[in-house]
Amino acid sequence: MSAKTAIYALTAKGAVKAHELAASLRADSYVLERYAADTDILFTSLKDTVADKFSEYEAHVFVAASGIVVRMIAPYLKSKDVDPAVVVVDQEGEFAISLVSGHLGGANELARLIGDKIGATPVITTATDCAGVPSVDLIARDQNLVIGDISLIKHINAAFLDGEKVPVYDPDGVLEISAFKDYFYAVDDFAVLSESRCGVVVDWRRHELPERVLALYPQCLTLGVGCRRGVPADEILELIRSVVGDNGIALDSICSMGSIDAKNDEAGMIEAAHILGLDLIFFSAAELDEIEVANPSGMVMKHMGVNGVCEAAAMKLANAKLILVPKTKSARVTAAIAKKI
Known part of the structure; x- marks a missing residue:
């Protein structure tokens, strides 16, 4: 699935409108089987389709009645910071209603975009938008x-x-x-x-x-991590959480995690980055060796061919000359934090 938006239609007129929107929004169109064209993804049950697809798209546009849409999506709503955008369009294309995740999910913007594309009136009810003040x-x-x-x-x-x-x-x-x-x-x-x-x-x-x-x-901090072979994710996470806690750092300000490319198949490190929601970037020994680290290690040089992994990776990610939190060690893991300049 490459499209970020899904469009759903339940009627013949709705299918026509869905095709128009799918072309202009580069969206996937889900159309009830009896009205589906060759370019559509057909379905027989909207309830089952929404259950299967709701978390897979960043935005959903329903050419349907608002009441139907509310009933369909209600079981899958979690929080405004994670819910996808939901917009409802009537089959005549007169209105585009921002229903869920107006701000963070972008439903307000999507409703306005749909209005521009098909001449619909955007219906936006978030208080700040109605009052003309920022959120x-x-x-x-x-x-x-x-x-x-x-x-x-x-x-x-x-x-x-x-x-x-x-x-x-x-x-x-x-x-x-x-x-x-x-x-x-x-x-x-x-x-x-x-x-x-x-x-x-x-x-x-x-x-x-x-x-x-x-x-x-x-999003200004970067995390460098090193570990021995086979270290599980929970052991890596334990040190990371200890480092941020002991140094008064907000974990939410860490934007990426790095290590040496010899660890690019290290399951525990990959899982730890996934749990933290961080991009995991690997550097070659040559790239890391360009960085002057505060705490070089003879053992790391012997096994990896560099003076250090965690400090060098953190500084490389941040393009920083100095380390913010120097290398901290547990029995089998090292971690350091740098700040973007």
Whole structure:
């Protein structure tokens, strides 16, 4: 499956509209068997098809009645940060309704795009869009910031809707707020947040947050890992979690993980990266040997032909000259963290 969007149609008119949308959106079209064309993926049960395909696509467009769609997707909805976008289009193509994941999933944008493609009126009901104010979840997404506790978004957006400015503690100046000066103001003192209705912290460091303060994590840290052969994922994860915990680092700010290419078939390392949701990148010994590490190892040089793996991999990923968290060892695993410059 290469398409990111699925379109579903239940009627003859709906099939025509689905074909039009599938061509313009480069989407897969699922059409009830009796109305399906050669280019469609036919189905006999919408309920079974949605159950099978809901988690496989980033967006779903239903040319159907809203009530039917709600009943079909309800069992599979989890959270606004993971649910795919869902848009409902009537078979006449008059309206495109953003139903689920309007902001983070992109359903609002998709409804507008469908409107442009077929002349439908986008129907968008998220409060910030209706009021013409920004939403902190979209700001975070657009600036590549990971949202901490997604349930706190509502407090920030409610303040925007009430015309109140929200304090932002951002020691590294990561969040670009110049375009949102009517909604945010920067503070240098973390304590200010506890005195405010709500607030935002933008940092790769962990903080004990006051109530209604939302953490946004910049994707600025890289993780280097080395291990002996056959080490299981849980042993690798144990050291990683110990390193971030002991150094006050937010795991959500780590954006990638690296090691030497001699470990590219190491099942435990691959599984650990998957569990953490990190891209795992391997470097050759020659690439890692270009990096001057803080803690060279004669043993690693003997077996791998480099002065170090974890520090060099972390620094290579970050394009950094210095290590943020030097090599930390357990019995069979090493880990280090660097910060992008």
